[in-house]
Amino acid sequence: xxxxxxxxxxxLLATLPIEDRLRMMENCESIEVRxxxxxxxxxxxxxxxxxxxxxxxxxxxxxDSGVQLEVGLIGNEGMLGMPLMLGVDTAxxxxxxxxxxxxxxxxxxxxxxxxxxxxxxQKRLKSYLYVSIRQLAQTATCxxxxxxxxxxxxxxxxxxxxxxSDEFHITQELLAHMLGVRRVGVTKAAGSLQHEKFIxxxxxxxxxxxxxxxxxVSCRCYNADKEIYDHIMxx
Amino acid sequence: xxxxxxxxxxxLLATLPIEDRLRMMENCESIEVRxxxxxxxxxxxxxxxxxxxxxxxxxxxxxDSGVQLEVGLIGNEGMLGMPLMLGVDTAxxxxxxxxxxxxxxxxxxxxxxxxxxxxxxQKRLKSYLYVSIRQLAQTATCxxxxxxxxxxxxxxxxxxxxxxSDEFHITQELLAHMLGVRRVGVTKAAGSLQHEKFIxxxxxxxxxxxxxxxxxVSCRCYNADKEIYDHIMxx
DNA sequence: TGCCTTATGTTGGTCAGCGTACAGATTCGG
DNA sequence: CCGAATCTGTACGCTGACCAACATAAGGCA
Numbered sequence: 001x002x003x004x005x006x007x008x009x010x011x012l013l014a015t016l017p018i019e020d021r022l023r024m025m026e027n028c029e030s031i032e033v034r035x036x037x038x039x040x041x042x043x044x045x046x047x048x049x050x051x052x053x054x055x056x057x058x059x060x061x062x063x064d065s066g067v068q069l070e071v072g073l074i075g076n077e078g079m080l081g082m083p084l085m086l087g088v089d090t091a092x093x094x095x096x097x098x099x100x101x102x103x104x105x106x107x108x109x110x111x112x113x114x115x116x117x118x119x120x121x122q123k124r125l126k127s128y129l130y131v132s133i134r135q136l137a138q139t140a141t142c143x144x145x146x147x148x149x150x151x152x153x154x155x156x157x158x159x160x161x162x163x164x165s166d167e168f169h170i171t172q173e174l175l176a177h178m179l180g181v182r183r184v185g186v187t188k189a190a191g192s193l194q195h196e197k198f199i200x201x202x203x204x205x206x207x208x209x210x211x212x213x214x215x216x217v218s219c220r221c222y223n224a225d226k227e228i229y230d231h232i233m234x235x
Numbered sequence: 236x237x238x239x240x241x242x243x244x245x246x247l248l249a250t251l252p253i254e255d256r257l258r259m260m261e262n263c264e265s266i267e268v269r270x271x272x273x274x275x276x277x278x279x280x281x282x283x284x285x286x287x288x289x290x291x292x293x294x295x296x297x298x299d300s301g302v303q304l305e306v307g308l309i310g311n312e313g314m315l316g317m318p319l320m321l322g323v324d325t326a327x328x329x330x331x332x333x334x335x336x337x338x339x340x341x342x343x344x345x346x347x348x349x350x351x352x353x354x355x356x357q358k359r360l361k362s363y364l365y366v367s368i369r370q371l372a373q374t375a376t377c378x379x380x381x382x383x384x385x386x387x388x389x390x391x392x393x394x395x396x397x398x399x400s401d402e403f404h405i406t407q408e409l410l411a412h413m414l415g416v417r418r419v420g421v422t423k424a425a426g427s428l429q430h431e432k433f434i435x436x437x438x439x440x441x442x443x444x445x446x447x448x449x450x451x452v453s454c455r456c457y458n459a460d461k462e463i464y465d466h467i468m469x470x
Numbered sequence: 471t472g473c474c475t476t477a478t479g480t481t482g483g484t485c486a487g488c489g490t491a492c493a494g495a496t497t498c499g500g
Numbered sequence: 501c502c503g504a505a506t507c508t509g510t511a512c513g514c515t516g517a518c519c520a521a522c523a524t525a526a527g528g529c530a
Binding site: 406407408418419422423425426436437438439 | 506507508509510
């Protein structure tokens with residue numbers, strides 16, 4: 001797969017002016033990443049910025065005890081490495097591959113150079129950062145007020161949007177970590193969704209059968225997220 | 236109170252080079268704001284950027300039902316109006332005065348101009364934005380995993396830091412909104428803190444007697460927040 | 471084939487926080 | 501001085517999620 005095709009499959013890079021995209025092409029490389037591969041650990045230096053083409057990255061907040069909580073889910077609509085834009089070169093979260101696929105990466109110094117050069121890139125990254133913050137706030141209230149079933153439905157829909165597929169690999173254990181609940185809680189909620197025939201799954205292979213059904217179960221946070229993204233990035 | 240003295244009382248502005256500060260002086264005005272005064276509503280245009288001198292601003296995320304959740308607490312260590320830096324001129328949250336005092340405000344177009352002109356201001360605002368994001372993520376996990384007593388202690392300490400005072404006015408009702416819990420839950424937790432002689436209060440007048448005690452009750456999120464701020468802003 | 475690892479399902483006791491409702495208590499304004 | 505508004509305290513049943521432990525099931529691998 002030629003690099004320009006890969007570049008185009010990330011929505012932040014796809015709409016860059018041709019000259020900016022040509023420069024990016026020279027500085028980027030497209031690599032294949034597999035499930036569970038770790039891209040950054042809290043406190044460690046950020047070596048690359050990552051733009052998912054066909055993979056999904058999950059950023060989780062490390063906590064005192066073993067508990068975790070997802071603070072970001074990044075597909076080809078976004079990127080990993082926002083701190084670089086803010087003059088920080090240390091990773092705040094633990095980010096790992098959640099769905100295997102292709103990712104475009106660019107070394108930190110080159111990335112910073114590209115930002116300086118391309119006003120369009122700058123603008124798009126700023127917009128995306130704003131969206132990320134809004135979504136983080138949305139997730140915070142969602143985690144506080146909504147119950148596991150709703151939040152699981154929302155999360156599955158979000159993964160679907162980012163993988164562009166109705167089937168993906170994710171275990172209940174992992175979902176539990178992302179939602180910040182026990183595995184047992186996910187088992188119950190997932191069982192309920194399967195019973196309703198909205199989804200089916202077996203040993204980590206999840207299939208979504210009824211998107212509308214899932215949307216009706218999930219909280220409005222899911223739609224709120226999408227509306228913000230569309231409004232800011234396409235509006 | 237002369238404007239330059241007010242400027243110096245906001246930590247983001249205090250350390251600007253002299254020429255930048257002089258320019259700011261011309262474009263800023265210092266106004267007095269009182270409890271419950273609303274500075275911005277979600278969806279409405281951002282007319283000013285606000286830099287607290289001696290007041291405290293609280294930003295809350297509006298939710299579907301009546302429930303609310305605080306996503307930001309801004310004292311003289313920060314500012315309100317970050318979206319402007321990201322090219323967005325619409326307010327995402329509901330922001331209101333939590334403690335009366337002085338605030339420096341600058342009209343949006345002038346603020347954008349100042350950012351362009353002053354690299355130091357730019358850098359400090361970027362750093363602060365990064366800190367805000369980290370704190371938002373911290374609050375998200377705190378809300379998820381820690382119980383009301385811990386979170387109340389943390390919130391009281393945060394207000395103390397931002398008012399620079401051991402006494403301030405805040406009702407249990409308001410605390411409940413900020414924490415996203417019922418008023419009854421705050422009554423119980425606050426009663427417990429008062430019983431321990433860490434605080435005392437009556438009809439919204441809260442006094443903190445034992446900071447160390449409060450810190451021992453609160454979760455580590457409080458310290459984590461401070462460490463991030465110090466590390467990024469002063470480090 | 472059979473063991474081992476991984477993934478999923480179930481149960482039962484416990485508890486923090488919810489919803490609701492009501493009861494003092496203090497301050498304020500007329 | 502008295503009603504009204506505001507703030508704080510208490511009670512009770514309910515429930516979603518917690519903790520811990522165990523049971524089944526499905527692939528991987530020797």
